[in-house]
Amino acid sequence: MIESLKSLKRNGWMSIAAFSAVTVTLLLVGILLSILMNVNKVASDIENDVQVRVLINRGTTKKQEQKLKENLEDLNYVGKIKFSSKAQELKNVIGSYGKEFKLFGGDDNPLNDVFVVSAKKPEQTVKIAKAAQKMKYVYDAKYGGASAKKLFSIVDNIQKWGIGISLLLLFVAVFLISNTIRITILSRKNEIAIMRLVGATNGFIRWPFILEGAWTGLFGAIIPIVVVNFGYMWLYKVISASLASTGYHLLSPGVFLVQIDSLLIFIGIVIGAIGSGVSMRRFLRI
Structure with missing residues (x-):
């Protein structure tokens, strides 16, 4: 050596x-x-941060929301589900786009309560969105569409x-x-x-x-x-x-x-x- x-x-x-x-x-x-x-x-x-936002119909009761959550949990490819109220959604909008959106607080809030759903595997995001759109009490299910793909x-x-x-x-x-x-x-x-x-x-x-x-x-x-x-x-x-x-x-x-x-x-x-x-x-x- x-x-x-x-x-x-x-x-x-x-x-x-x-x-x-x-x-x-x-x-x-x-x-x-x-x-x-x-x-x-x-x-x-x-990739792992892509989620499905399930918008709940306005006027849906707490009991109905719970039923919808159970239906989402029954999907094999669903990982986590987090609830976000329309008040929280408005706070997120204000934080991103400015204080002028405070005008839409209280009864004037046009937003929906949302279930934020994460897939076990990112590529299953589209499947969750399609399945959620067919469920009762769901106004819409968004995942980014073509952008996510x-x-x-x-x-x-x-x-x-x-x-x-x-x-x-x-x-x-x-x-x-x-x-x-x-x-x-x-x-x-x-x-x-x-x-x-x-x-x-x-x-x-x-x-x-x-x-x-x-x-x-x-x-x-x-x-x-x-x-x-x-x-x-x-x-x-x-x-x-x-x-x-x-x-x-x-x-x-x-x-x-x-x-x-x-x-x-x-x-x-x-x-x-x-x-x-x-x-x-x-x-x-x-």
Whole structure:
């Protein structure tokens, strides 16, 4: 292990070139994975926040409202049901659109009492709305219509594209890191040939280079980890303040950054070692 570190020092410029390639690649991987994971998180929060608003007929008694609630609870795909009175609905309108709507308080309130229904699965929202519209004492059931369907489609596409881009990034990382390490080994082919001439076994020749590749991946991950950690913590403070009013939030830096850091170290070490091992094969053939 110590010899592999000394070897990296002896091959200064080539080692720096390998570190640079690893650093740039892992920095790109770290940034884009952070973005994609948070986009998926916020998209999932938005998706899960879609609800059906069941407007109750005006003049419906408390007993009838309770009966309607029981009928909604009987639907297999209903999760939670929350009651919102027309007075509360008016407060929400005033909070969103201004104090001038206070004129509609008391008996002049034109709004309906509402059951806010959450589905067990977001894609079941439409089914709940259609079933609720057919129930007694229901004035209307709203879920966003085409907007909700469009939202579900966007979320689905984000998740699919996110997985695809992540896999593509990992492939690019493997390609760049492996080829950079291969170049460093090519520059030392005479050293390998001499070792073979003096009778060194393939394993004796191979392992120092594999360790060098692992060290290259580990050292190359240091700068990306520092940049991603400080950059994410700063952006988390800025963006979280903007998202506070929406009820959505980014992934908490604590556990998330540990996961990203571990992933970058793992990618760097494994790909560095594999790249060195694969690159050595042509020089170890008899």
